[in-house]
Amino acid sequence: MKIMSLAEAIARHVADGACVALEGFTHLIPFAAAHEIIRQGRRDLHLVRMTPDLVYDQMIGMGCARRLTFSWGGNPGVGSLHRLRDAVEHGWPAALQIDEHTHAGIAAAYCAGAAGLPFAMLRGYQGTDLAAANPRIRSVECPYTGERIATVPALNPDVTILHAQRADRQGNVAISGIVGAQREAALAARALLVTVEEIVGELPPAMNGIVLPHWVVSAVAHCPGGAYPSYAQGHYPRDNDFYRRWDAIARDRNSFQAWMQQHVLDSGDHAAFLASLGAAA
Amino acid sequence: MSEWTRDEMMTVAAARRLWNGCVCFVGIGLPSAACNLARLTHAPDIVLIYESGTLGTRPDVLPLSIGDGELADTAACVIPLPEVFAYFLQAGRVDVGFLGAAQVDRYGNLNSTVIGPYEAPTTRLPGAGGATEIAAHARQTFVMLKATPRSLVARLDFRTSAGFLDGHGARARTSMRGAGPQALITDFGVLAPEPASDELVLTSLFPGATLEEARAAVGWPLRAAAAVETVAAPTALELDTLRSLHARTREAHARPVRVPA
Numbered sequence: 184m185k186i187m188s189l190a191e192a193i194a195r196h197v198a199d200g201a202c203v204a205l206e207g208f209t210h211l212i213p214f215a216a217a218h219e220i221i222r223q224g225r226r227d228l229h230l231v232r233m234t235p236d237l238v239y240d241q242m243i244g245m246g247c248a249r250r251l252t253f254s255w256g257g258n259p260g261v262g263s264l265h266r267l268r269d270a271v272e273h274g275w276p277a278a279l280q281i282d283e284h285t286h287a288g289i290a291a292a293y294c295a296g297a298a299g300l301p302f303a304m305l306r307g308y309q310g311t312d313l314a315a316a317n318p319r320i321r322s323v324e325c326p327y328t329g330e331r332i333a334t335v336p337a338l339n340p341d342v343t344i345l346h347a348q349r350a351d352r353q354g355n356v357a358i359s360g361i362v363g364a365q366r367e368a369a370l371a372a373r374a375l376l377v378t379v380e381e382i383v384g385e386l387p388p389a390m391n392g393i394v395l396p397h398w399v400v401s402a403v404a405h406c407p408g409g410a411y412p413s414y415a416q417g418h419y420p421r422d423n424d425f426y427r428r429w430d431a432i433a434r435d436r437n438s439f440q441a442w443m444q445q446h447v448l449d450s451g452d453h454a455a456f457l458a459s460l461g462a463a464a
Numbered sequence: 465m466s467e468w469t470r471d472e473m474m475t476v477a478a479a480r481r482l483w484n485g486c487v488c489f490v491g492i493g494l495p496s497a498a499c500n501l502a503r504l505t506h507a508p509d510i511v512l513i514y515e516s517g518t519l520g521t522r523p524d525v526l527p528l529s530i531g532d533g534e535l536a537d538t539a540a541c542v543i544p545l546p547e548v549f550a551y552f553l554q555a556g557r558v559d560v561g562f563l564g565a566a567q568v569d570r571y572g573n574l575n576s577t578v579i580g581p582y583e584a585p586t587t588r589l590p591g592a593g594g595a596t597e598i599a600a601h602a603r604q605t606f607v608m609l610k611a612t613p614r615s616l617v618a619r620l621d622f623r624t625s626a627g628f629l630d631g632h633g634a635r636a637r638t639s640m641r642g643a644g645p646q647a648l649i650t651d652f653g654v655l656a657p658e659p660a661s662d663e664l665v666l667t668s669l670f671p672g673a674t675l676e677e678a679r680a681a682v683g684w685p686l687r688a689a690a691a692v693e694t695v696a697a698p699t700a701l702e703l704d705t706l707r708s709l710h711a712r713t714r715e716a717h718a719r720p721v722r723v724p725a
Contacts, residue, residue, distance in 0.1 A: 209529045209531025210536070254591060255591050256591050267588070285594070285595075285597055290550070306601070309626060310638060312622050316577075331639070361542055363517065366544065408723065420721055421528075421721075424717060424718055460723050
């Protein structure tokens with residue numbers, strides 16, 4: 184049975200030490216799944232995401248991660264991710280290994296992973312210190328022209344987790360709006376877990392909407408509001424004011440821990456998390 | 465007391481450099497304001513691309529993030545992110561790329577990665593994002609950055625994005641196809657690369673700014689071009705358009721979001 188509770192899906196598919204990609208480029212960020220991983224106390228994860236965003240700031244600050252593959256680690260339009268910075272600059276709450284790329288590099292690495300290739304090529308990283316800082320960024324000679332082309336190893340997460348607008352009862356998943364590199368991250372993974380706003384009898388026709396067919400989907404969990412404070416096009420907008428307020432919450436270790444305790448750990452599930460924020464507002 | 469701020473002058477100066485129909489790869493913050501100001505004034509057919517995959521977007525309010533729903537709602541099309549970087553940017557379909565950074569050097573190279581050593585940084589910055597490949601592939605780039613001796617520096621702590629490398633034609637000898645940074649728009653005026661040396665030199669000052677102020681704000685011995693122009697002050701139309709855009713944006717971003725249940 185593909186459709187299951189979020190708690191069961193995380194328990195079944197996310198193990199300590201796993202390589203996990205929670206994707207969604209600003210849109211459809213799977214916050215509910217991240218919170219459940221935090222509640223279940225997963226440790227030593229290798230987190231992969233183009234933009235760590237608040238979702239990995241929270242997981243890193245709560246001690247879930249040992250390694251991070253990423254390309255842009257800020258709070259968009261606001262400033263720093265303070266928990267990410269604290270981990271890199273001071274090793275709090277634990278040292279964090281960094282595997283740093285550019286957006287184009289990670290996008291290419293997901294494409295290679297999805298296609299079953301060992302590495303991706305791109306015209307990238309030229310004239311920079313990035314390749315010197317990351318030994319995984321290398322190059323090959325084009326066999327036709329002799330040109331040097333940058334390479335990155337394929338990304339193949341143990342599990343990719345997405346949030347989507349809807350799935351049907353068979354487990355087919357539909358996404359619309361900004362799709363980021365979600366399809367590539369999904370098809371690169373060994374297991375795919377998707378939380379959805381709604382489960383429907385039949386998906387609406389969408390000629391060019393992203394549909395992940397049921398046989399590539401490992402688990403679907405019904406989780407309304409599962410992307411909040413990110414957003415789900417057609418359901419609710421991004422809470423830009425919350426992203427601003429996060430700066431003050433996360434700047435200080437104690438206020439961060441108190442917020443996570445009150446809203447995530449003391450809430451049994453995502454509905455309770457959302458209710459706790461409604462009460463606080 | 466001036467009737468406009470230096471932030472407004474920077475935004476207006478950047479907007480004026482964009483032409484109707486040009487294809488712009490936009491970043492959040494000042495570049496986003498500049499590109500939309502151009503669209504709402506002299507360049508109604510400008511094509512704005514945000515790296516979230518929104519092509520030809522015409523937002524009514526400025527996005528806080530690079531992927532706000534407003535950008536998708538008003539886009540001509542929304543495409544997967546790998547396609548934006550491969551088929552549009554890498555393939556050479558972008559006229560102007562906008563970049564910001566924590567540090568820029570005299571050859572327009574940029575640092576947005578770390579202050580201090582990479583392995584043990586004193587300040588961990590957000591990192592490259594799309595900047596490295598924008599800097600390489602856009603036909604030209606404009607850099608927007610407020611000037612302090614900590615931002616316009618003699619030596620970068622880390623090179624995240626290539627400008628003219630070590631100058632004197634070094635960039636032209638690489639495989640990078642874009643022409644590199646053609647303007648550094650800062651809060652006292654504009655620097656542009658000098659032919660042959662590729663060094664950024666002062667080409668224009670904002671009204672009220674002086675060469676002495678510029679030199680004090682720059683961490684290398686700033687040279688002035690043979691003729692330094694004074695940029696025309698923002699017009700009433702430019703200021704009204706920009707201020708109402710910011711007012712709409714502030715109102716929209718503060719609007720309470722009903723937590724979905």
